[in-house]
Amino acid sequence: MSFARxxxxxxxxxxxxxxxxxxxxxxxxxxxxxxxxxxSSTYEVSSSSTKMTSTSxxxxxxxxxxxxxxxxxxxxxxxxxxSRKDGIDALQETxxxxxxxxxxQNLGLRLELPQxxxxxxxxxxxxxxxxxxxxxxxxxxxxxxxxxLAAKSEETPCPLNNVxxxxxxxxxxxxxxxxxxxLPVDWYDxxxxxxxxxxxxxxxxxxxxxxxQHPYAHLTSILDxxxxxxxxxxxxxxxxxxxxxxxxxxLQFKPHQIAxxxxxxxxxxxxxxxxxxxxxxxxxxxxxxxxxxVVQQLMELF
Numbered sequence: 001m002s003f004a005r006x007x008x009x010x011x012x013x014x015x016x017x018x019x020x021x022x023x024x025x026x027x028x029x030x031x032x033x034x035x036x037x038x039x040s041s042t043y044e045v046s047s048s049s050t051k052m053t054s055t056s057x058x059x060x061x062x063x064x065x066x067x068x069x070x071x072x073x074x075x076x077x078x079x080x081x082x083s084r085k086d087g088i089d090a091l092q093e094t095x096x097x098x099x100x101x102x103x104x105q106n107l108g109l110r111l112e113l114p115q116x117x118x119x120x121x122x123x124x125x126x127x128x129x130x131x132x133x134x135x136x137x138x139x140x141x142x143x144x145x146x147x148x149l150a151a152k153s154e155e156t157p158c159p160l161n162n163v164x165x166x167x168x169x170x171x172x173x174x175x176x177x178x179x180x181x182x183l184p185v186d187w188y189d190x191x192x193x194x195x196x197x198x199x200x201x202x203x204x205x206x207x208x209x210x211x212x213q214h215p216y217a218h219l220t221s222i223l224d225x226x227x228x229x230x231x232x233x234x235x236x237x238x239x240x241x242x243x244x245x246x247x248x249x250x251l252q253f254k255p256h257q258i259a260x261x262x263x264x265x266x267x268x269x270x271x272x273x274x275x276x277x278x279x280x281x282x283x284x285x286x287x288x289x290x291x292x293x294v295v296q297q298l299m300e301l302f
Contacts (some may be wrong), residue, residue: 074297077130077248086135093134095227100125100139101246103170107147110166111158115242120212123250124202130251133206140171140196145198153210164192210251215241215259222256222283223263226274237266244299253294260284261294 078090088096102121108118122148125139144167153156165176168191172179180188187196203210219241223234240262244250249258260281274280281291 035056038218039171043047053211071253072130072251074248074252074293077251081130082133083129083135086133088134093129096139096273097126097129097135097248098246100143104143104147106170107144107163107167111147111162112169113151113152113158114155116214116216117150117154117156117243119149119214120154120210122245123212124150126248126251127233128202128205130248136186137201140167141194141198142202143193145202147201148214149199149210153212160192160195164188164195195239213255215255215262218256218284219259219263223258225283226280233263233266233270233272236260236269236296240265241300244298247297249294249297253290255283257286257290257294260286260291261298264291265295265298 019059027295061277080091081088081090081093083093104118104121104125105236108115108121119142125143126145128142129139138171147167148158148160148163151163168179168188169176172183194226216238219237220229220234223231225238226232241258244258244262249261253261263284264281281288284291287295
């Protein structure tokens with residue numbers, strides 16, 4: 001197998017939380033990291049990729065894209081995903097999402113990156129694929145690019161060569177030195193170029209908005225305030241938050257709402273009654289209907 005450019009199909013075999021306030025990066029910011037980006041760069045999209053199946057779908061999709069910087073409902077995410085017009089249904093897309101999240105978790109751990117950085121990469125991938133179809137983009141290539149970006153945006157930078165080496169080893173399940181022997185002599189240069197191109201595509205697709213807020217701090221601070229900071233409840237709730245990264249929760253809810261859902265589900269799993277803690281759910285500023293929705297989606301992961 002070589003790292004030659006694949007056809008843009010889902011079967012391509014390559015490694016490849018929204019908040020109200022996001023950190024926005026300019027091309028100038030990224031030049032300081034050794035890579036400059038041209039805002040005028042364009043990407044060719046075939047007519048079959050842009051043609052909507054109906055006038056109503058086109059109109060709805062336009063409204064969806066206009067809400068670019070806002071949270072989306074689960075229904076919007078599932079109905080208006082660009083992957084639908086390419087024949088990928090919601091269940092298939094869920095499995096694709098799980099696969100690139102597993103890849104990112106493995107890659108981040110191998111590179112010894114913090115969980116917040118790994119989580120940011122996952123959320124950037126989610127944001128990318130609500131705007132671009134899985135059928136047209138290699139999810140593992142995009143995932144590799146988002147981890148490289150997340151490491152920079154979270155101020156835990158990782159050398160590009162380290163990212164490329166680890167991602168290729170994970171994808172091919174081979175030692176890097178073996179890959180150099182098995183693959184064409186220029187495979188690494190080609191792979192590096194493709195990851196950098198994917199990085200720029202992610203940046204332009206997300207309009208250089210890379211800030212991701214996570215629920216971890218909300219969760220620990222509120223439970224600490226309630227005198228539960230050192231309990232098993234905290235560890236289980238934090239684990240549920242990390243599991244939730246595989247879903248689209250970060251596209252739908254604010255960090256403190258996800259934290260509330262994780263705390264509630266953890267307490268229920270441990271047969272703990274948190275109602276004894278006065279105003280516990282008010283501390284999370286989460287309405288009952290939202291809490292129920294977050295808990296339900298977390299439970300679907302198991």
